[in-house]
Amino acid sequence: MNSYLARHIWPDTAHIIHNRLAIGGCDVSALADRYATPLYLLDEATLRTTMRSYQDAFSAAYYVNHGIHYASKALLNTALTQIIVEEGLGLDVVSGTELLVARRAGMPMDRIHFHGNAKTRAELERALDWGVGAIVVDSLDELAQLAQLSAERAKPQNILLRIAPDIAARTHAHIATGSADSKFGLPLTALEHAVARIQDAPGLRLQGLHAHIGSQIFALDQFCATIDVLLDQAVHLRNCFGVIIDEISPGGGLGVPYVADMPPADISAYAAILGQALRDGCAARNFPPPRLTVEPGRSIIARAGVALYRIVATRSPAKPSLPGHLHIDGGMADNIRPALYGARYTALIANRANAPADAVWIIAGRYCETGDILIRDVALPQAAPGDIVAIPVVGAYTLSMSSNYNLTPRPALILVRDGNAQIIQRRESEDEVLARDQQL
Ligand SMILES: Cc1ncc(COP(=O)(O)O)c(C=O)c1O
Structure with missing residues (x-):
């Protein structure tokens, strides 16, 4: 454990071991090497514990009759829905395709609100x-x-x-x-x-x-x-x-x-x-x-999710009073929240997690918008191209709102648990991005 990890914003299984961030028993920098970046992780233990907290809290507080319906707009895919089914929750869906995913995952239809x-x-x-x-x-x-x-x-x-x-x-x-x-x-x-x-x-x-x-x-x-x-x-x-x-x-x-x-x-x-x-x-x-x-939605899935990006370039401060920039390989196309409503985040350099945070950085996305800044003024160690930036609390309203802006493929989503990592939504390929594109 390490003082940098505030327990209430990182997954329950997040630890720093030998100066490196691990989640779900997996070294996240190694996952970034193996599956490429940007990469989203979902910690299964945090997810299930949070769902059980909801069930237990409402059973205790409102014993008559209650239902917890996960709001699928926060994030939805088949594997996640299978977990929701196992944990006994229902689902709130907002489109025919969300309903289709629910059906594929075996969600009982009577547990769905449309x-x-x-x-x-x-x-x-x-x-x-x-x-x-x-x-x-x-x-x-x-x-x-x-x-x-x-x-x-x-x-x-x-x-x-x-x-x-x-x-x-x-x-x-x-x-x-x-x-x-x-x-x-x-x-x-x-x-x-x-x-x-x-x-x-x-x-x-x-x-x-x-x-x-x-x-x-x-x-x-x-x-x-x-x-x-x-x-x-x-x-x-x-x-x-x-x-x-x-x-x-x-x-x-x-x-x-x-x-x-x-x-x-x-x-x-x-x-x-x-x-x-x-x-x-x-x-x-x-x-x-x-x-x-x-x-x-958010309070079930947000803290289970962590995003990993690779630093592509750094830029020194334009003036001594200003922070420098870390340019990463993702940004507003996979997480629109900062650009859309000024959402705040923090970060960690995953491969040097215990290094002293003696620099202030702006974390800039790769997309062609000045507003594509994921974090302003975050204290982190000195960092260099190749380092891995980990951003917590990204499970909700990120991938579900992602786009192909600048024709970039959308990231993969990995479920981590007890040292195992499983792809539950694979990275989009360039061919898939271009699949709807037609010649004259
Ligand atoms: C009708 C409805 N229910 C539930 C939610 C989930 O909200 P939250 O993710 O903040 O829990 C939303 C999202 O705004 C919603 O529109």
Whole structure:
């Protein structure tokens, strides 16, 4: 163990052995040599432990009935979904292809919630054909289409109505989704109309209400406020229409630390506060306790992921007061978060992990955008071309948002565990990048 490794931002298995970073029992610099860079690692032990923490915390906090649905937009592939199935979690998907991956991985369809503010007709048909647990309806137009598509089916389709609860989450504007004018969810004023429409639709059954106020949220009281809005609406619908809402979902959104000076993600506190808000809220309203479903993405996968890059070039400071540059072989095409919303990260030189951090560097990506800077002002040792930069907390919203900018192939993803490394998503080839390209 080493003082450079802040436990709450590195995978549980991260260690420094003989001056080199190891994760999942594997020397990560050796993995970089073997599989090339950029390379993403996923630590299976951290992943499974975090999923179990979620299950245990919600079992303790809300014993009545709960579901943990991993939000697959954070990162999805077949092997990861197989782990999710084994750990007993469900899935939140947002596209027909995410649904296909879930099916390939053997995820029981009744454990899936299908989200999205602009699902296509083909996607809705697939969800109906495959019998997903619930379709989370986002608009009156979607509801009308679903009413028509489900009308002739033998079994009614369960749906949740997603509402915009008019809660401005304290997070970056690009990842706040709960305000009244958000592009997601029905305005509260449309809810009665939606329920009346469902009551006229023989193929649909209203199972519950959903809201998701945003991502990377640390103020837990905002989740309680969301539960309160959902319960108020549930009571209102009972009084107006006689319908009983038997599932409430306040979405996902628990924040995680990206750098050492941020507090750890407290899953137990999150579960306890949500459980209490729901139990107390139901008691105060004389409402039967519904199933509680949460959809964590980032707080399940982020810390399990570490990115490895090779330094290609260094540049000395332009002035003595400025940091120097480390130019690496990846950047915004595999991790758009710093460019998109100013996300912060830290790093380590993996092959000299104990060397004194006596220089300040800017870690610059390889892509042709001035904004392609992964980290500003990080204290690291003197570094040189060939060294390996390891960046922690990259499991969420990195590879799932990756692109082929500058026509670069996307990196491989490796699962590490007990000294073994397994490719679970291989590196894209140049031929694959060019596969859609046509001559005149
Ligand atoms: C509807 C919905 N549920 C869950 C999530 C997951 O959020 P997070 O990864 O912050 O837990 C998102 C992502 O923003 C979302 O849009």
